[in-house]
Amino acid sequence: MxxxxxxxxxxxxxxxxxxxxxxxxxxxxxxxxxxxxxxxxxxxxxxxxxxxxxxxxxxxxxxxxxxxxxxxxxxxxxxxxxxLMPADPLDVLQAEGIVDSTDDVRSKFVAIRYMPLDPNAVQEKYREWFNATLPVWLEKFERLCRPGQFLVGDSLTVADVAVFNMCDYLMSPSCAQQAASPELCALAAGCLGSFPRLQELRQKVAEVPAIKAWLDKRPQTPHDDVRTLRDAEFN
Ligand SMILES: N[C@@H](CCC(=O)N[C@@H](CS)C(=O)NCC(=O)O)C(=O)O
Structure with a gap:
């Protein structure tokens, strides 16, 4: 626009x-x-x-x-x-509430990256996150999904983009330590396994042509930790 x-x-x-x-x-x-x-x-x-x-x-x-x-x-x-913001104030409230709930998830997930613990203890925190804490949150997002539709109203909104982005960062390694563990990478990649509606929404958003074009052209990074990434790791 x-x-x-x-x-x-x-x-x-x-x-x-x-x-x-x-x-x-x-x-x-x-x-x-x-x-x-x-x-x-x-x-x-x-x-x-x-x-x-x-x-x-x-x-x-x-x-x-x-x-x-x-x-x-x-x-x-x-x-x-x-x-991408609905017109109706109640739809705005619903969309913004979903966006802010993805912030709750991000804040809890990313905090593990910065915990001043030894590597084994950090890995245990990731395990606990993917096996116990995260599924409780994802179940709540799953219940908000409406099969075949976007989350709010009749068209794509910021709520769909926020949930898509949340799934995206949950499924790829957060930091070098997580990236180095095949077990933790697999837990991340499979975290939507029990949530078919979230998987469908993720796919629906990824297929929006302008989003697909962005996903195809955006820089690829192995993880999101600015403290340990080197410029050479970006393309
Ligand atoms: N609530 C803020 C948090 C911003 C934040 O934590 N930014 C981090 C990077 S993700 C940062 O700038 N860290 C470097 C610093 O604090 O100097 C937001 O959502 O923008």
């Missing part, structure tokens, strides 16, 4: 999917042109120390000369710009 009257949109994040990918997917789905700025860790640190980041963190979205933070707020703004 190109609009000559809209100022340039610049999304800045590290060179991984992480907390920027939902917004990238929303812009892609809506055909909204944006600059996908992928910044080395050192440059993020410089901007933070120079006081250039509203809350000291990535992602940020620059809209003209204004700079905004908070990935989920940015994704919801992007959804309004992209035509």
């Amino acid at each position: 190109a609009d000559a009257s809209r100022p340039l949109l610049k999304l800045s994040y590290f060179k991984v999917r992480g907390r920027a990918e939902m917004t990238r997917l929303v812009f892609a789905a809506g055909g909204v042109p944006f600059e996908d700025e992928r910044v080395p860790f050192e440059e993020q640190k410089r901007r933070k120390e120079a006081g250039e980041l509203p809350f000291g963190q990535f992602p940020t979205l620059a809209v003209g000369d204004r700079l905004f933070a908070q990935s989920y707020s940015i994704a919801k703004y992007a959804a309004r710009v992209a035509g």
Whole structure:
């Protein structure tokens, strides 16, 4: 949805999917042109120390000369710009509630990556996550799915994109330590196994032509941990 009257949109994040990918997917789905700025860790640190980041963190979205933070707020703004936010206020409430619930899942999952524990203890945390904690959450998303339809209303919304993105990051390794374990990679890859409606929704979103085009062209990264990835690992 190109609009000559809209100022340039610049999304800045590290060179991984992480907390920027939902917004990238929303812009892609809506055909909204944006600059996908992928910044080395050192440059993020410089901007933070120079006081250039509203809350000291990535992602940020620059809209003209204004700079905004908070990935989920940015994704919801992007959804309004992209035509992926429903019109009815109650549908908005439902869609935003689903988006925010994916944040609950992300916050719990990603926290394991940063636990100051020895490698065996971290691996045990991942095991507990995939075998016990995550299925309880996925069951709740499964119940929201309506076979053959998107989650809210009659068309693709930010809720579908958020759930798709959640499935995507749950199924691929979060960090180098998880990536190094075939057992944990298999647990991740199979985490939707008992949730057929979520699998169907994931497929339905992946087949939206603009999303498919983005998935085909986006950079591939082996995992999402900015602390250990090297530039050479990106393409
Ligand atoms: N609630 C924030 C969290 C942002 C956040 O944790 N950003 C991390 C990367 S995912 C970051 O910038 N870390 C580097 C730092 O804090 O210096 C959001 O969703 O945008």
